[in-house]
C-alpha cells in the first residue's frame with residue numbers, strides 16, 4: 001500500500017477536478033485528499049456528493065488568490081503534493097473578462113507556488129507541485145502537424161495566454177527555487193459533470209430542449225477529444241510516475257471537426273430520444289465566429305504512451321454514449337445548474 005500523504009487538489013468541485021478527486025479518494029485510502037475550491041459558477045459540490053462521508057476526504061471552500069488564507073492552509077495541513085486544477089476555463093468568458101483569468105490562472109497559481117515553496121523549501125524530498133494545463137498554450141495548428149512537448153508557446157486567447165503564463169511561472173519556480181514540479185497539457189475533455197457552456201454538454205442540453213445548436217463560423221474547426229476519466233487516469237500516472245521538471249502532453253488520438261462531431265452527437269441523441277433520423281441536425285445554426293478562434297488542436301501523446309504506458313480506454317463513440325446517458329439520467333443536475341446566473345451568460349453570449 002502507498003505511504004500516507006496529504007494532498008491538495010485545487011478546483012476539485014469543477015469538471016475534471018471532481019473526477020480526479022474521486023479517483024484519488026477511492027484508489028488511495030492512505031492519502032488524505034483536501035479539495036480546495038472557491039465554488040465559482042463552475043464549481044458544484046453535487047459533483048462529489050458520493051464522497052461526503054469518506055474519512056480520507058475534506059472539502060475546503062476558499063480562493064487560491066487569497067494569499068494569507070493559502071499560506072495558513074499550508075501551515076496547517078503541510079500538503080506534500082499539490083494537483084492544481086483550479087482555473088477560469090472557458091475561452092468565450094476570457095474574451096469578455098480577461099482580468100478574471102489573469103487573477104485566478106496567473107496570480108492564483110503564483111500564490112500556490114509561493115505557499116508550497118515556503119512550506120517545503122528546506123526539504124523538497126518527496127514533494128510535488130503538479131500543474132494541470134492545456135494544449136491551447138501552443139496556439140493553433142494548420143491542417144497538418146501535432147503539438148509535441150517542445151512546441152513553442154504561442155497562445156491566442158486571453159484564456160490560453162493566462163494558462164501559458166502560469167506554466168511559465170511553474171517552470172521558473174523549478175529553475176529558480178528548485179521547486180519539484182510536473183506539468184501536463186491536455187486536449188479537449190468531455191464526459192460527465194461538464195458545465196453546459198462547453199460545446200458537448202451545451203449541445204446535449206439544447207438538443208434535449210429542442211433549442212438551436214450555435215456552431216461558430218463554418219464549423220470547420222478541429223479539436224482532439226479525450227474522455228475525462230482517461231484524463232484523470234493520466235493525471236494519477238503522471239503524479240506518481242512522471243519525471244520531475246517534465247511536461248507531458250495528453251490527448252485522445254481523436255481529432256474531430258466541430259461540424260462532424262455535432263452531427264455524430266445529433267445522431268446518437270436522436271437514437272436515445274427516439275427521434276426521427278436527422279431530427280436534431282435541423283437544430284444546427286451557424287452563428288458569428290469566436291474572435292481569434294484557433295483552427296486546429298491535435299496532440300502527439302506518444303511520450304506519455306511510451307514512458308507511462310497510458311492510452312485512452314474508450315473510443316470516442318463509446319465515451320460520447322456514456323456522456324449522453326449520464327446527462328439524460330441526471331436532468332436534475334442540469335436543471336440545478338441552469339439557474340439565473342447561467343441564463344444571463346447565455347443571453348449575453350448567444351442573444
Ligand code: NAD
Pocket residue numbers: 010011012013014015016017036037038039040041042043044062063064065084085086087088089090104108132133134135163185186187188189190195
Ligand atoms: P472547470 O471550470 O469545470 O472547473 C474549475 C474549478 O475551479 C471550479 O470548481 C471553480 O469553482 C474552481 N475555481 C475557479 N476559480 C477559483 C479560485 N480563484 N479559487 C479556487 N477555486 C477556483 O474547469 P475544468 O474544465 O475542470 O478544467 C480544470 C483544469 O484543467 C483547468 O486548469 C483547465 O485549464 C485545465 N484543462 C481543461 C480542459 C478541458 O477540456 N476542460 C482541457 C485541458 C486542460
Ligand code: DAU
Pocket residue numbers: 089090091092133134135136186187188189197198199200202214215216217221222223258290297
Ligand atoms: O483544448 C483544451 C481546452 O478545451 C481547455 O483548455 C478549455 O478549458 C476548454 O474549454 C476547451 O476549450 P475550447 O474552446 O476548445 O472548448 P469549447 O467547448 O468552448 O469549444 C469547442 C469548439 O467548439 C471550439 O472550436 C468552439 C466551438 N463552439 C463552442 C461553443 C461553446 C461552437 O461552435 N459553439 C459553441 O457554442
